[in-house]
Amino acid sequence: MAKVKYYYDSETLSYQKIKTKKGQKIRRVLLSVLAAVIFMFLGFVVLTPVFESPKEKELKRELEFVKLNEQLHNKKIKQLETVLHDIQERDNNIYRLYFEVNPIPEEQRKAGFGGVNRYKALEGFDNSEMIADVTKNMDILSKQLYVQSKSLDEIVKLAENKEKLLAAIPAIQPVKxxxxxxxxxxxxxxxxxxxxxxxxxxxxxxxxxxxxxxxxxxxxxxxxxxxxxxxxxxxxxxxxxxxxxxxxxxxxxxxxxxxxxxxxxxxxxxxxxxxxxxxxxxxxxxxxxxxxxxxxxxxxxxxxxxxxxxxxxxxxxxxxxxx
Known part of the structure; x- marks a missing residue:
């Protein structure tokens, strides 16, 4: 039951009913509806991230896992690149210098990654660029490791020959x-x-x-x-x-x-x-x-x-x- 409101009339010295005009009633109704709509919108915007669906939560976890793995792989790649660079420096400036063979040119160590887009199959997916970058870095590192491995095989053979040479060269007086x-x-x-x-x-x-x-x-x-x-x-x-x-x-x-x-x-x-x-x-x-x-x-x-x-x-x- 709607509440009845009164006001005090100083001329008649009595309380009189307040009569609401029709226009005011309509305005109040519209304001109430508008307030309800605004409240619902704000509730949707603010509360939707809080109340995610199970599927959305799963996808979010997978994305975070992919990003974390990318960070870990990039960190490992950087560490391996540092170690490999040190080996390459020693290979060119110590081992090959000692055995009097030419150093391996930089372009030979990093050759074979131009031209054809070998990562086209990774395009068109979520985080394709990130996955392609990690894959490319791993491929470059693998190629450099292979080149360095072959170089060290050559150095081992040179060392074996050097050892044999040092033992074979006539190096002592034949009579004491x-x-x-x-x-x-x-x-x-x-x-x-x-x-x-x-x-x-x-x-x-x-x-x-x-x-x-x-x-x-x-x-x-x-x-x-x-x-x-x-x-x-x-x-x-x-x-x-x-x-x-x-x-x-x-x-x-x-x-x-x-x-x-x-x-x-x-x-x-x-x-x-x-x-x-x-x-x-x-x-x-x-x-x-x-x-x-x-x-x-x-x-x-x-x-x-x-x-x-x-x-x-x-x-x-x-x-x-x-x-």
Missing amino acids: KEDLTRMASGYGWRTDPFTKARKKHWGMDFTAPTGTPIYASGDGKIIRADQNSSGYGKHVRIDHGFGYVSLYAHMSKYNVRKGQKVKRGDLIGFVGSTGRSQAPHLHYEIIKKGTKINPINFYYGNLSPKEFEAMQKAAEIEGQSLD
Whole structure:
């Protein structure tokens, strides 16, 4: 029941009913309806995010999960890129420099990602750009890792060859210094003991008593142990690989046979004076790729700097050779 409102009439000294006009009633009704509409709209805008449907909640969680995974993957990619960059720097500036091979160009490390759009299949989905970026970064990283892996395989082979080379190179004096009488003659022009003419002496002569042990100056394989080469008498030749051959002449007897493999320091024979020789000594030569070279540069394995300097001075004296 609607409430009846009154007002006090000062002229009649009594309360009179307030009569509402029809226009006012209509206005009040319209204002009420308008207020209700505004309230409903505000309620929809404000309350809708609070009261999400189960499907909307699931989609929202999936989106947040995708974004979180993208952040984690990007972080891991950055970490891997940092580590890979460090390896690439060492590869180019240390490993390859040491083994005297050319560094890998930057364009080769990152080649193969231009032209065709290989990520077209990822287009047309929610977050396509984000997923394509992560996939592309992973592909680039995988390619660089593959290139670096192949490079390290090459470095390993170079290291193995370097190790073999260091073991094979004739690097020690073939007669122990305590067994030597003296270093009689060096590489170069010398007086022939038989003809007295100047002649190129292709090795070094180590004077020592007959029967003094002779040792292999590097790892290798015996390719000759005979006396069928003019002037050398009983002699041994060792093929060290990498183009190096060492020759030991005028032996009294052998301690090896053809085809036998030897290590640096192995006993291969004994000093003598067989062949074209004036006195017991070892004539020692080094051949590299068919060319006879000065053995003086190959004694870093067992001589001190002072001992090497003394030997070098003795080898430079242009006297008479013993063969």
